[in-house]
Amino acid sequence: AGENFARLWLCPWFIGLEHNHGTLNNYNLQGAWQLDTIFQLAKQNGIYLLLCFDHHGMYQTDSPGWGGGNNFWKTNPYNELLGGPCAKPNDFFTNATARSLYQKRLRYFVGRYGYSSHLLAWQFFNEIDNVFGPLKGDDVVAWHREMGQWFRANDPYRHLVTTSLTGGSERPEVWSLPEMDF
Numbered sequence: 001a002g003e004n005f006a007r008l009w010l011c012p013w014f015i016g017l018e019h020n021h022g023t024l025n026n027y028n029l030q031g032a033w034q035l036d037t038i039f040q041l042a043k044q045n046g047i048y049l050l051l052c053f054d055h056h057g058m059y060q061t062d063s064p065g066w067g068g069g070n071n072f073w074k075t076n077p078y079n080e081l082l083g084g085p086c087a088k089p090n091d092f093f094t095n096a097t098a099r100s101l102y103q104k105r106l107r108y109f110v111g112r113y114g115y116s117s118h119l120l121a122w123q124f125f126n127e128i129d130n131v132f133g134p135l136k137g138d139d140v141v142a143w144h145r146e147m148g149q150w151f152r153a154n155d156p157y158r159h160l161v162t163t164s165l166t167g168g169s170e171r172p173e174v175w176s177l178p179e180m181d182f
Helices: 029-045 096-113 137-154
Strands: 005-009 048-055 119-126 160-162
Touching: 005 029, 005 119, 029 048, 029 096, 048 096, 096 119, 096 137, 119 137, 137 160
Parallel strands: 005 048, 048 119, 119 160
Antiparallel strands: none
């Protein structure tokens, strides 16, 4: 069909490297191998990839609007009940241990996939503003600033950095961050 761009959205049901109980800083290597294969195929076929690390459901405790099927906080490895450092979802964005663990995952991604000339960009979330009710927007924005700065300092290949918000959300406080390229 002539496509030359694809977005890969990592989540519990698709190549979730750190999206299920027991995977906090202990990545799913089967998923990593699958992602290796996708990167090889992308290069062979001239496709550039946007790699999205997470989705909003990982920080959702209930989801009445989604039929109850989008509340993955209960399986999020950062959840304190599963051995993680966070008592509640917003802690992921403010807890120093959680940020340090997440940066280790980012380092893993840079080390494993950053080499690829077919990696167009890193994307932190899919539609994170879907959970701005239980999450504090200011904390999410500050986290994006910090993690974007981390990429600037640690990605020697200088890939583009972004995140994702819903179509009905403008959120200039996110898009005005110099750490967000688009």
